[in-house]
Amino acid sequence: MKNYSLKIGWLYPSLMSTYGDRGNIIVLQRRCEWRGIHVEIVNIDENTSDSELNSVNILFGGGAQDREQEMVMSHLRKKRKQIAKLIDDYLPALLVCGSPQLFGHYYEPSEGKRIDGLGIFDLATKHPGPRNDRLIGNVIAKSQIPELHDTVIVGFENHGGRTYLGKNAKPFANIIKGSGNNGEDGTEGVLYRNAIGSYLHGPLLPKNSAIADWLIKKALGLKYKEEIVLEQLDDTFSERAKQAIAQRLGVQL
Amino acid sequence: MVNLVIIFFGKIISKFFRFFNLGDGSTWPGHIALGANKNFINQVLKKSKTKVIIVAGTNGKTTTSSLITHVLKENSKSVIQNKSGANLLNGIASTILLHCNNAGKLHADFAIFEIDENVLPLILKEITPDYLVLLNLFRDQLDRYGEINTIAAKWKDALNVIARDASIKQSQKNKKTIFILNADDPQITFIAENSSAKTKYFGCSDVSIRHNNTDHSADSNHCPKCRNKLTYLEKTFSHLGNWRCNKCGFKRPKLDLNNFPVYPLPGIYNKYNTHAAVLTLQATGLSEINIVNSFRSFLPAFGRQEILTYKNKKVQIFLSKNPTSFNQSFQTISDLGAKTLLLVLNDRIPDGRDVSWIWDTDIPRIGNFKHVLISGDRAFDMALRIYYEDYKNLTTYDDLSRAINAGISLIDDNETFFILPTYSAMLDVRKVLTGKKIL
Numbered sequence: 001m002k003n004y005s006l007k008i009g010w011l012y013p014s015l016m017s018t019y020g021d022r023g024n025i026i027v028l029q030r031r032c033e034w035r036g037i038h039v040e041i042v043n044i045d046e047n048t049s050d051s052e053l054n055s056v057n058i059l060f061g062g063g064a065q066d067r068e069q070e071m072v073m074s075h076l077r078k079k080r081k082q083i084a085k086l087i088d089d090y091l092p093a094l095l096v097c098g099s100p101q102l103f104g105h106y107y108e109p110s111e112g113k114r115i116d117g118l119g120i121f122d123l124a125t126k127h128p129g130p131r132n133d134r135l136i137g138n139v140i141a142k143s144q145i146p147e148l149h150d151t152v153i154v155g156f157e158n159h160g161g162r163t164y165l166g167k168n169a170k171p172f173a174n175i176i177k178g179s180g181n182n183g184e185d186g187t188e189g190v191l192y193r194n195a196i197g198s199y200l201h202g203p204l205l206p207k208n209s210a211i212a213d214w215l216i217k218k219a220l221g222l223k224y225k226e227e228i229v230l231e232q233l234d235d236t237f238s239e240r241a242k243q244a245i246a247q248r249l250g251v252q253l
Numbered sequence: 254m255v256n257l258v259i260i261f262f263g264k265i266i267s268k269f270f271r272f273f274n275l276g277d278g279s280t281w282p283g284h285i286a287l288g289a290n291k292n293f294i295n296q297v298l299k300k301s302k303t304k305v306i307i308v309a310g311t312n313g314k315t316t317t318s319s320l321i322t323h324v325l326k327e328n329s330k331s332v333i334q335n336k337s338g339a340n341l342l343n344g345i346a347s348t349i350l351l352h353c354n355n356a357g358k359l360h361a362d363f364a365i366f367e368i369d370e371n372v373l374p375l376i377l378k379e380i381t382p383d384y385l386v387l388l389n390l391f392r393d394q395l396d397r398y399g400e401i402n403t404i405a406a407k408w409k410d411a412l413n414v415i416a417r418d419a420s421i422k423q424s425q426k427n428k429k430t431i432f433i434l435n436a437d438d439p440q441i442t443f444i445a446e447n448s449s450a451k452t453k454y455f456g457c458s459d460v461s462i463r464h465n466n467t468d469h470s471a472d473s474n475h476c477p478k479c480r481n482k483l484t485y486l487e488k489t490f491s492h493l494g495n496w497r498c499n500k501c502g503f504k505r506p507k508l509d510l511n512n513f514p515v516y517p518l519p520g521i522y523n524k525y526n527t528h529a530a531v532l533t534l535q536a537t538g539l540s541e542i543n544i545v546n547s548f549r550s551f552l553p554a555f556g557r558q559e560i561l562t563y564k565n566k567k568v569q570i571f572l573s574k575n576p577t578s579f580n581q582s583f584q585t586i587s588d589l590g591a592k593t594l595l596l597v598l599n600d601r602i603p604d605g606r607d608v609s610w611i612w613d614t615d616i617p618r619i620g621n622f623k624h625v626l627i628s629g630d631r632a633f634d635m636a637l638r639i640y641y642e643d644y645k646n647l648t649t650y651d652d653l654s655r656a657i658n659a660g661i662s663l664i665d666d667n668e669t670f671f672i673l674p675t676y677s678a679m680l681d682v683r684k685v686l687t688g689k690k691i692l
Contacts, residue, residue, distance in 0.1 A: 014474065014482070018392070023612030023638075030641050071480065137606070156607045201609040206637040237640055240649075241633030 004228070005038035006219050009056030011099065012045050012064075012072045019097055019158070021062025023203035027212050028058065035231050037216070046075040053082060056091070057219040059195075063097025073102055073115065080118045087120050092218040093195035094211075096204055100190060100197030101125045101161060121190050121197050122166030123181075134160045139178030139200060140251050141188045144171055145214060152176075152253055153188075153208050154245045155200025163199070165190055172198050177249045194218045207241045209233070256296060256357045259286045263350040280339050283346030294342075294379045297349050301359035303333075305380055306533060307366050307373075309408075310388025310435075312578045313526040314340070314367035317388060319554040320517065320530035322365055327547035328539060330362040340369040342376065363537075370404055374411035381415060384536060386433040386529050390440045391491060391577040392610065401440065405477065409444045433532045435525060436505050437493040443477035443503070453536065455528035457489045457521065458511040478503045489521050490584075491577045514541075517551040518558055520585040522578070556679040558585075563686045566661050566670060570682060573673040574604065576613040586671045587618055593664045594622050594671050595656055596639070597629040597678035604675040611638045619644045624663050628656035629678050653678075654685050 008028060025041060032039045044053060064072065076083075087093060101107045104117040110129030117124075136158045143151040153173050162182035165171060171181070172189030180188040181199065189198035196211070198204060205212040213230055220228045246253045263282035270281065286293045298305065308318050322332045335348040345366050352359055368376050370390065377385075387408075390401050415430055429451065435441045436454035445452060476483055476498035488494035497504035510528050517527065527548075534544050553559050556572045571582035573596075586594070600606045608631050619625070619639065625647040627635045632649045639647050650656035660670045674682050 017613075019607070020609030020612035023609065023641075026612065026641050030643065068475075156609065158607060201607060203609055203612055206612070206641065207634070237633050237636045237649075241631075241637060244631070244633055 002224075003038065004036070004220060004224065005040070006032060006057045006216070006223070007040045007042060007055055008058045008060060009042055009044040009048075009053065011059070011061035011076075013043055013062070014045075015068040015072050016062045016064040016099065018063050019201045020203045021096060021201075024062070024094060024096065024205045024212075025060060027203075027205040027209070028060075028215065031209070031212050031233060032216060034233060037220070048079075050082060053079065054086070056086075057223050058215055059083075059086070059091060059093035059095075061093075061095040061099030061102075063099065069098050069102065070115075073117075076102065076118065077116075080120075083118065084120050087193060087195045090194045090218070090222060092215045092222070094204070094215060095195065095197045096200060097159075100199070101163065103195075103197060104163070104190075105166075107161065121192055121195075122169035123163050123190055123197070124166075125161040125163045127161045130160075132160070134158065135162075135179035135183055135199075137178055138245055138249060139180070139188065140176045140246060140249055141173035141178065141180065142176060143173050143211070144191060145196075145211075148210055148214055151208075151210050152242060152246070153200070153204075153211070154242050155198070155202040155204050155207070157199045158201060159199050163190075172196050177251055194222075207238050207245075209235050209238045255290050256293060257355075259289050259293060260350050260353045260357055263347070267347070267351055280341070280343040280347050282350050283343040283348070286346045286350050287342065292379075294346055294349060297353060297357060297359060298364075298380060300357065303359040303361050303364050304383040304537070305364050305366065306384040306386065307368055307376065307380065307382040308386045308388065308529075309368045309370055309373045310386075310441075311370055311391040311575065312581075313388045313522065313529070315554045316518065316523065316557050317386065317526040317529045318365050318367045319557075320527060320548070320551065321533055323551050324530070324534050324539065324544055324547040325363055325537070327550065328543055331360075332363045332365060333359065333361045334364075335366050340367050341372050342379070345376065345380075370408075374407045377411045377415055382430055384431050384433060384533050385412075385415070386533055387435060387441050387445065388525065388529055389435055389438045389493065389577075391575055392613070405440050405444055412445055412450075413447075415450065431536050433529055433536065435493070435529065436508055437489065437495070437525070439483060439492065439496050439503075439505075440477050442506060453509045453532045454506050455510045455525070455532050456495070456505065456508045457493070457524050457528070458487075476501060476503055489525075490581060493525070515545050515548045517548045518553060519589070520558075520581055522581040522585075523558075556674075556676075556683065559683075560669075561683075561686045563657070564661050566664055566666070567668075568657075568661070568670045568672060568686060570672045570674065570679060572676065572679050574675045576610050579611070579614045579673065582673050583614070583616060586673075587621065589669070589671075591671045592621075592623045592668060593626075593660055594624070594673065595626040595628065595660050596635050597653065597656070597672065597674035597682060598627070598631045598635040599629045599675050599678045599681075600631050601677040603677050608634050611635060614638070616642050624648075624660070626650060626656050626660050628653045629675070653681055657682065657685050 029039045103121045104123040105119050107115045108126040110127045139155045139157050141153045170191045171187035172191045175186045267282050308314050325332045333352045335344050432450050432452045437456040479501040481500035483496045486495040556570050560569045573579040573582040619642050628650040636649050664670045
């Protein structure tokens with residue numbers, strides 16, 4: 001058995017780890033370890049060298065309070081070119097909650113100046129202001145990842161910003177129940193090459209282990225340049241958790 | 254005059270609810286009272302000689318209030334309290350209404366109100382308390398309350414108003430609020446900074462050193478003033494400890510209390526609650542001896558380390574509703590040698606609908622447990638959390654009653670069965686264990 005190993009880069013965890021985002025890292029790590037794949041988790045922050053960032057096999061970013069997100073953006077802009085190249089080169093990435101907004105073209109708060117994003121995701125986000133309802137609640141959607149087409153995804157959304165995808169941008173999933181990116185067009189998140197952007201908390205991966213395995217497979221494939229078959233794990237709990245939410249929302253799986 | 258009418262009808266409504274066993278009607282009278290007269294609360298309080306204590310914070314309100322109430326009553330003071338769960342404006346108004354006499358006045362020596370953190374600024378507009386206790390600010394119910402920074406900012410504004418009013422009133426020889434603050438919480442210290450109000454600080458000198466491991470429930474690790482990362486000489490848990498900012502110099506103020514001879518409840522988090530209660534009680538004029546003696550007869554508030562007997566076995570409930578309280582409960586029961594554990598996770602309105610928070614908990618040493626049982630609306634989410642701690646010997650139950658009975662059948666005669674529920678789950682658990690309707 002070959003000794004596989006993966007490095008997961010976690011963007012600014014001390015600033016951007018709210019809403020249980022860490023659960024996504026835990027799931028990725030365990031699912032690798034249970035298959036004998038060694039995992040190293042590194043923080044990606046203002047002290048990270050270019051070579052360290054280039055050695056990452058999966059990139060992960062979570063959400064933060066507004067103040068903290070501003071702080072991250074000022075550092076992250078310096079790494080824009082490098083990250084853009086990594087994503088263009090099919091680096092698997094999972095960006096949840098606030099980070100897809102940072103990776104888009106811009107974020108427009110209801111008051112104040114527009115904040116430029118990294119322009120890696122073809123999307124823009126606007127906040128309509130405190131008088132508008134936040135989009136909050138359980139979500140059921142169908143994945144638009146080619147290898148996982150129509151796989152059911154469940155999560156929980158809680159955002160004030162409305163995200164609109166560019167003309168040619170593809171969503172991560174299509175909404176069955178819930179609001180999604182903006183409550184209007186039925187899209188949830190964004191998918192660009194092997195990078196997923198999504199508003200979904202839950203966190204996303206525990207109940208949607210197929211997504212976790214997809215990220216791991218893509219990462220191994222890119223690193224070792226071979227098609228790797230992952231050992232099947234016991235996903236009874238995630239299936240039942242999904243069922244429980246679907247039942248509650250009146251959706252037949 | 255209006256108030257007398259309101260009080261009269263409010264009491265009737267309350268009796269109606271209780272008579273027909275319509276459950277928790279404890280906020281309806283207040284709702285109606287405020288609808289009829291929005292100044293109801295401050296008008297009644299102005300007429301009354303009752304001293305008001307307000308307790309606010311994410312965790313510890315009920316325990317701290319219970320400690321204070323218990324000691325005051327042991328020392329022959331009359332105390333009215335709002336029911337736990339009735340900690341919004343309606344609940345306060347109801348409590349006041351139901352205890353008013355026919356002249357529309359309260360005659361208790363003390364009124365102690367535990368206040369939901371999101372509503373504190375609103376309450377402070379209606380009430381200027383004699384004592385304001387600020388325990389902590391932790392991440393809790395994100396879908397309801399949004400960000401901690403936002404809450405902290407609102408508290409700071411509200412407190413500035415009180416402090417400003419206090420200095421005006423002082424010159425008129427009127428009531429001045431005494432602040433009782435958790436100095437180990439940088440956010441709380443920042444909120445009350447520059448206040449000219451009389452302030453007492455408590456903290457903990459218990460040292461639990463965490464080796465390079467960020468407590469993932471920690472929210473305020475950054476200086477509330479200049480946002481630089483804080484340095485800790487000692488940390489108790491989450492973001493609490495002996496903190497300082499090396500950039501702007503903001504640091505923990507000098508403590509008035511960090512130790513006490515008697516702790517009625519185990520757990521580091523209860524040391525904080527005890528210190529808060531002690532400072533408040535001392536401010537009312539009670540001596541240390543009185544407080545120590547009264548503590549010895551204290552029984553825990555329901556759901557907060559409450560010990561119940563069920564089918565001749567011991568069951569202890571530790572309310573665990575957000576990462577910090579979960580971590581502290583888990584740590585405490587581990588220290589108590591727990592072997593059999595039931596986790597109950599709900600996502601109803603009082604619990605918060607987003608259960609992502611369970612992934613911000615730290616669950617070390619889960620392997621030491623012989624049995625982990627799980628139930629609740631979101632049992633499978635909790636099962637996933639435990640499963641991903643590499644603990645596979647867990648069982649889920651659709652039915653809470655079956656889960657509890659299963660646990661009872663698994664424990665030895667001298668063993669305690671531990672239950673860690675979220676808020677609504679705690680009420681359901683108590684219903685099973687005591688056979689009584691909620692509250």
